[in-house]
Amino acid sequence: MGRFSDFLIALGFMKKKVNILCVGLDNSGKTTIINSLNPNKVDNGMIVPTIGFSIETFSKSKLNLTVIDMSGQGRYRDLWEHYYVDVDAVIFVVDSSDKIRTCVAKDELEQMLNHKDLKKRKIPILFFANKNDIEDSMSVADCSNALGLNNVKTKNWYICSCNGLTGDGILTGFNWLIGIIKKILI
Numbered sequence: 001m002g003r004f005s006d007f008l009i010a011l012g013f014m015k016k017k018v019n020i021l022c023v024g025l026d027n028s029g030k031t032t033i034i035n036s037l038n039p040n041k042v043d044n045g046m047i048v049p050t051i052g053f054s055i056e057t058f059s060k061s062k063l064n065l066t067v068i069d070m071s072g073q074g075r076y077r078d079l080w081e082h083y084y085v086d087v088d089a090v091i092f093v094v095d096s097s098d099k100i101r102t103c104v105a106k107d108e109l110e111q112m113l114n115h116k117d118l119k120k121r122k123i124p125i126l127f128f129a130n131k132n133d134i135e136d137s138m139s140v141a142d143c144s145n146a147l148g149l150n151n152v153k154t155k156n157w158y159i160c161s162c163n164g165l166t167g168d169g170i171l172t173g174f175n176w177l178i179g180i181i182k183k184i185l186i
């Protein structure tokens with residue numbers, strides 16, 4: 001963006017455009033979470049697996065957000081990397097009740113962090129440990145260990161537990177992300 005638009009943003013006459021990429025394995029709850037954040041979406045309880053990706057736009061805290069909700073199915077995961085170059089922030093959703101596949105989620109995360117378009121950039125990453133309503137689901141600490149987050153030193157990250165169905169915990173995480181984005185970009 002040019003200097004004049006930066007000036008208008010600083011004065012509050014214009015909203016900054018921010019791209020957020022939402023990734024994570026299939027069935028982790030990405031679309032459920034993004035829909036619950038999107039004021040333009042009507043909750044009709046009809047969420048189907050995403051094919052490819054879906055782009056959602058809405059405003060929050062004087063930011064114009066474009067959220068790219070990627071499909072987590074194996075055959076579509078190769079699409080994720082095409083968006084890395086333009087993202088300002090990432091949301092990575094984990095199904096905390098799916099212990100067996102946390103190693104797959106960890107592999108995908110490592111590939112993303114080592115990708116040439118993201119490796120050297122200090123973009124913030126919000127991890128949602130979703131489905132905390134399911135009995136025996138992993139705690140935030142267990143999810144964090146399973147994903148190896150303590151080894152992620154080059155990014156600003158935060159993990160929080162949530163329930164995509166009730167919305168519980170989602171705003172806590174999202175407000176952290178918005179706060180960091182504002183610090184970095186504005």
Ligand SMILES: Nc1nc2c(ncn2[C@@H]2O[C@H](COP(=O)(O)OP(=O)(O)OP(=O)(O)O)[C@@H](O)[C@H]2O)c(=O)[nH]1
Nearest residue numbers: 026027028029030031032049050071072131163164
């Ligand atoms: N119990 C429970 N179910 C959830 C929660 N969040 C989402 N779900 C359910 O999990 C299923 C998958 O949710 P989606 O939002 O479609 O998952 P996704 O990550 O977008 O999946 P893909 O688009 O295939 O990558 C749906 O049946 C949701 O209703 C949660 O917190 N708890």
Ligand SMILES: [Mg+2]
Nearest residue numbers: 030031049050
């Ligand atoms: Mg989806």
